[in-house]
Amino acid sequence: MNILVCISHVPDTTTKIKFAENNTRLDTTGIQWVINPWDELSLTRALELKEKSGSGVQKVSVAHVGPSSAEPTIRKALAIGADDAYRVDVEALDSYQVAAQLAEIVKAGSFDMILCGIESSDYNGSNVGGMLAEFLDYVSVSGISHLDIEGGEILVTRELDGGREKLVVPSPFVGIVQKGIAKEPRIAAMRGIMMARKKPVHLVDATEAGPLTRVKEFEPPQPRPACKFVDPENPEQLVELLQNEAKVI
Amino acid sequence: MDKKEYLKSGEFLVREVQANEVFVPEEFYEEQQMIAQTCKDFLEAEVYPHLDQLDKGDRELMKEILKKSGELGLMGISIPEEYGGFGQSFVTQMLAAETIGAGFSFSVAFMAHCGIGTLPIMYYGNDQQREKYVTKLAAGELLGAYCLTEPGAGSDANSGKSTATLSDDGKYYILNGQKMWITNAGFCDTQVVFAKVDKDRILSAFIVDSDMEGVVIGPDEHKMGIKGSSTAQIYYNDVKVPVENMIGERGEGFRIALSILHMGRMKLGANVIGAAKMAITDSVKYANERKQFNTLISDFGAIQHKLAEMVIRTFAHEAAIYRVSKDIDNLMEKLKAKSECDEGRAAIEAISHYAVEDAILKVYGSEILDYVVDEAVQIHGGMGYSAEMNVERGYRDSRINRIFEGTNEINRLLITDTAIKRAQKGDYDLFGMAEELYTRVDTISDGAQEGESYFEEKMRTVKNLKKVAMLTIHKASNSLGRKLVREQEILNNIADIITEIYISESLALRTEKTEESRGEAASVYRDILDVYLYDSSSKVRKMAMDAVYSLPEADDTEKLVKAVEVLTKAKGVNVKEARRRIAARIIEDNQYKF
Numbered sequence: 138m139n140i141l142v143c144i145s146h147v148p149d150t151t152t153k154i155k156f157a158e159n160n161t162r163l164d165t166t167g168i169q170w171v172i173n174p175w176d177e178l179s180l181t182r183a184l185e186l187k188e189k190s191g192s193g194v195q196k197v198s199v200a201h202v203g204p205s206s207a208e209p210t211i212r213k214a215l216a217i218g219a220d221d222a223y224r225v226d227v228e229a230l231d232s233y234q235v236a237a238q239l240a241e242i243v244k245a246g247s248f249d250m251i252l253c254g255i256e257s258s259d260y261n262g263s264n265v266g267g268m269l270a271e272f273l274d275y276v277s278v279s280g281i282s283h284l285d286i287e288g289g290e291i292l293v294t295r296e297l298d299g300g301r302e303k304l305v306v307p308s309p310f311v312g313i314v315q316k317g318i319a320k321e322p323r324i325a326a327m328r329g330i331m332m333a334r335k336k337p338v339h340l341v342d343a344t345e346a347g348p349l350t351r352v353k354e355f356e357p358p359q360p361r362p363a364c365k366f367v368d369p370e371n372p373e374q375l376v377e378l379l380q381n382e383a384k385v386i
Numbered sequence: 387m388d389k390k391e392y393l394k395s396g397e398f399l400v401r402e403v404q405a406n407e408v409f410v411p412e413e414f415y416e417e418q419q420m421i422a423q424t425c426k427d428f429l430e431a432e433v434y435p436h437l438d439q440l441d442k443g444d445r446e447l448m449k450e451i452l453k454k455s456g457e458l459g460l461m462g463i464s465i466p467e468e469y470g471g472f473g474q475s476f477v478t479q480m481l482a483a484e485t486i487g488a489g490f491s492f493s494v495a496f497m498a499h500c501g502i503g504t505l506p507i508m509y510y511g512n513d514q515q516r517e518k519y520v521t522k523l524a525a526g527e528l529l530g531a532y533c534l535t536e537p538g539a540g541s542d543a544n545s546g547k548s549t550a551t552l553s554d555d556g557k558y559y560i561l562n563g564q565k566m567w568i569t570n571a572g573f574c575d576t577q578v579v580f581a582k583v584d585k586d587r588i589l590s591a592f593i594v595d596s597d598m599e600g601v602v603i604g605p606d607e608h609k610m611g612i613k614g615s616s617t618a619q620i621y622y623n624d625v626k627v628p629v630e631n632m633i634g635e636r637g638e639g640f641r642i643a644l645s646i647l648h649m650g651r652m653k654l655g656a657n658v659i660g661a662a663k664m665a666i667t668d669s670v671k672y673a674n675e676r677k678q679f680n681t682l683i684s685d686f687g688a689i690q691h692k693l694a695e696m697v698i699r700t701f702a703h704e705a706a707i708y709r710v711s712k713d714i715d716n717l718m719e720k721l722k723a724k725s726e727c728d729e730g731r732a733a734i735e736a737i738s739h740y741a742v743e744d745a746i747l748k749v750y751g752s753e754i755l756d757y758v759v760d761e762a763v764q765i766h767g768g769m770g771y772s773a774e775m776n777v778e779r780g781y782r783d784s785r786i787n788r789i790f791e792g793t794n795e796i797n798r799l800l801i802t803d804t805a806i807k808r809a810q811k812g813d814y815d816l817f818g819m820a821e822e823l824y825t826r827v828d829t830i831s832d833g834a835q836e837g838e839s840y841f842e843e844k845m846r847t848v849k850n851l852k853k854v855a856m857l858t859i860h861k862a863s864n865s866l867g868r869k870l871v872r873e874q875e876i877l878n879n880i881a882d883i884i885t886e887i888y889i890s891e892s893l894a895l896r897t898e899k900t901e902e903s904r905g906e907a908a909s910v911y912r913d914i915l916d917v918y919l920y921d922s923s924s925k926v927r928k929m930a931m932d933a934v935y936s937l938p939e940a941d942d943t944e945k946l947v948k949a950v951e952v953l954t955k956a957k958g959v960n961v962k963e964a965r966r967r968i969a970a971r972i973i974e975d976n977q978y979k980f
Binding site for chain 1: 420459
């Protein structure tokens, strides 16, 4: 069994987000890029499955849609343990375009399980996994918090409101993964870093599919107002503030 | 070796260096950055959640974390691949050391293991010793310590009283003695121990297994800082050390000890950068949240001054650290290429060669970190004094850096002494150039040219500081001759001048080299350079004046004073506005990100 983990290249969570070109594009100056946290956890679980005796997983690959500036992020995935990588050299502008290009990668290889993070921490679109399954005409399961292979069967657990659903899924399928799938992301070991430079990164031809949407404007969140402390001996002041200032009661 | 091919230690005092000759941190390649990220990820995942527990003296936990770092390969960064390591360049080793340097006590335990606990065997051991010990030390299967200091032998390390007497059957050295301030003592498996064989004048070095009969490890010391690192005394009572455990030759121990200390100083210089950057980031985050008088304290000029100054010194030190690291790599390659020595020996020979620079970076680095952590506490106000905050821990942990790896007092003497001795040996013509300069001291000028560019002006300023160093050394040597060695205050003045020259030149070269690649973002680099050179010139002026006035009065005293005044006249800078711009950048980023 071969697993393909789709990885997105996102700003580190400590990045102070700024916009350029009349707030229509992310200002990438000085940004430190990382693997999207959900994708990193998917990769961790895929590698755990590969190491699990009897899982039948032979290879874990990673896929990315983006320009060569994302190579360090891809190389990190290889250092963590992925066997090889695929990249489509397109600066995708929306989820549709990303999913369309990822579908080209899947078609170029031979994969039984395709994992996507449930969202990316930059645009939080939560669309790519579902769209990718549509392009491929594969089964997709979203909200996966547990993934295993037992006796040749792929078992997934989905988080529902207040409960869980356990499913057996066919292969190939697209798994849309949320946190909980693995405990912690792996740290790239020195040996992995050394090996990463020798692992192949395949360039896949892009499809002509372009974006379906256009960003009109990004609006940064308002700064959080200062926290007000109320004396515990003075509940009247708390009520007054909630009523007249916060206007929530 | 061809003089043109690389800059010898101390040679920067007499030579003009071009920006394209130096390596700058902006040139780290992807793999180096990935290694640094791994070190950072490791600290965040395995060290930071346990800092309080480590500081309570949980030795088992420290041991467990060290072993995890070994499993990840971090202990093998400096070790050649044939001994289970990853054979990384010295620049990469220093980048890893910088990153781990933000790990408080863990950093001390880790660095002691990887450096002084492992490298004497790697650099001076034979193949059997490397195979038996280094492969396991590089993987963290064994944890190492280095045992040099004794109750009566600190800075004067060769005066140790530990003895190693050959047994009657010639199979063992019987080791007796006492060592103190031994980092990792509480849990180490192997120790590099220095002792004198029979009545030798010079130390020899031995590998001692902690479980050998007669090795007694005392309780941990109660320390001001780095409480998580185990520091204890070790006693040796008739310990039978197999003869094959001697490292190098009999009587080679003192040389080994000193060489390893050179390496330790360099690495310490890198460690402090990581610690400083962390304290700066903690400080700016706090200043960006804390309000007084209805205003964020990061809006106040007094706080901006502190933040900027913390950045300036750290950034300048970083420039010097990676500059010399690349010089060491270059020299190491040349030594290996000429088959003058194997990889281990090439490494230590190259590191030891840069003795002037390692002492500079040890002194300067430990002192800037003390400055940075002090201001970090100050920016945090009352909270900075609370043990809840990392800056409180950082403040206590920093202090040891001025003491271990050779006190800053010893290292200041080494800066001047080594620079002069290397010149006397003929490595560079310091005295010839100084004599020539002295002959025209009456007419000396600052050399300013009409229409000179920004960087021409900066490099001229640095060049003038070099002239001050030459004149001061020339005057001190001629006035006192051999007695100079006893005038430690004057030697310290000269050491501080030499230090300022190396740091400011490195900063100027870094700024120039990165100007093009950084574009507009580099404008703040110019602010850093402007403020630094302005301050540095005035420090050099004071140190030179102190030295000249402390020498026996002579006819040329006033001439020299005037020359120093001319040569240290830096271009005026609106330091307030420059510091505000530097502060604005870090306040905007909310972290150290230069």
